[in-house]
Amino acid sequence: MTRLVLLLCWVATVTAFEPIQQRYHDNVGVPLAEAIRQAELSTDFDGSRIVGGSPAALGDYPYMGGLLMLLDDGRTSIGGSTLISNTKVLTAAHNLFDGFNRAREVTVVLGSVHIFSGGTRITSNVFELHSGFDIRTINNDIAIITISWVNYNNVIRNIALATGSNTYAGSWAWAAGFGKTSDLGSASPDLLHARLQVITNAACRDVFGSLFVIDSTLCVSGANRINTCIGDSGGPLVADNHLIGVTSFSSGRGCEANLPSGFARVSAFNSWIRARM
Structure with missing residues (x-):
């Protein structure tokens, strides 16, 4: 009974505020990955925003890493990461485990303004989620991925x-x-x-x-x-x-x-x- 009361109190507290997006891979990452793949293949696509943003030029964000995630069930999902050293990138912990789906392997895409083509592409299955990551509250939503050594150049560099x-x-x-x-x-x-x-x-x-x-x-x-x-x-x-x-x-x-x-x-x-x- 005590556990039920605590759960009901937690739900009531959460619902009093704006809800946040949950179940990332099912609701976002997997369908978006296929949509972006198709968009890259299209010759007449005119993309212009993040939301209210604009296209970035190659080299504007040399630390930016696209993230393609192979999930345990074989589907591909999409996200982002940041290069912080020659062998490490940061990402959100929920990219690697969203409470329902887990990534078994990731491909970090560096030095490209497209995620499915170009650039330097490094595959890894070595990553660590913060031990305090809580999928219910998205607290401590950070993880580190270890990649094989990448050399810096004009379009690939850490931050x-x-x-x-x-x-x-x-x-x-x-x-x-x-x-x-x-x-x-x-x-x-x-x-x-x-x-x-x-x-x-x-x-x-x-x-x-x-x-x-x-x-x-x-x-x-x-x-x-x-x-x-x-x-x-x-x-x-x-x-x-x-x-x-x-x-x-x-x-x-x-x-x-x-x-x-x-x-x-x-x-x-x-x-x-x-x-x-």
Whole structure:
């Protein structure tokens, strides 16, 4: 009885706030992967947004890694990652396990503005999810993937990690990814980017609640329908040439709802990451 009461209280608390998107691979990653593959094959596709963003040029984000995930059931899903050293990339933990589907192997795509073609492609099955990752609340949504050594060049290079106590609230940052360009629109075959403003965690908690937004969360406003979108999960959020966030969650009402999106705050995980580099 006690467990039932606690569960009901937890559900009531969660439903009092904006829902976040769940079951990533079934609802997002797998169908989006096929849509992007088809878009890359199309000769007349005109993709133009993350949501409210624009296409990125090759070399604009040399640390950006597309992520193709082979799931246990044989399906392919899609996400993003960030190169932090010659042998390590960061991504969201829910990319590797969303509570229902687990990735058994990933392909990191570096040095390309297309995820299904071009660039340097490195396959790995060596990854570690943060031990505190909670799929119910998306807390500690960060993971590290080990890849074979990759040399740096003009279009492939690591990025520095955020450190210290700077919350970046009010700062402008850039997000990049291969996710959808709108809630109902087609997939883009291109790497897209958008400029987003970081907000306080207090403002983000007012939307999603304290179960989902903890000290190690970072949020952007999503105002003016400019935001990360489904499929961008695990990708970078960058300010002052430092990685400050790993794309984690958005509202269950969609990417164009003028609501915040959440990221794993890199400075909060700096020691955990460096211990594995």
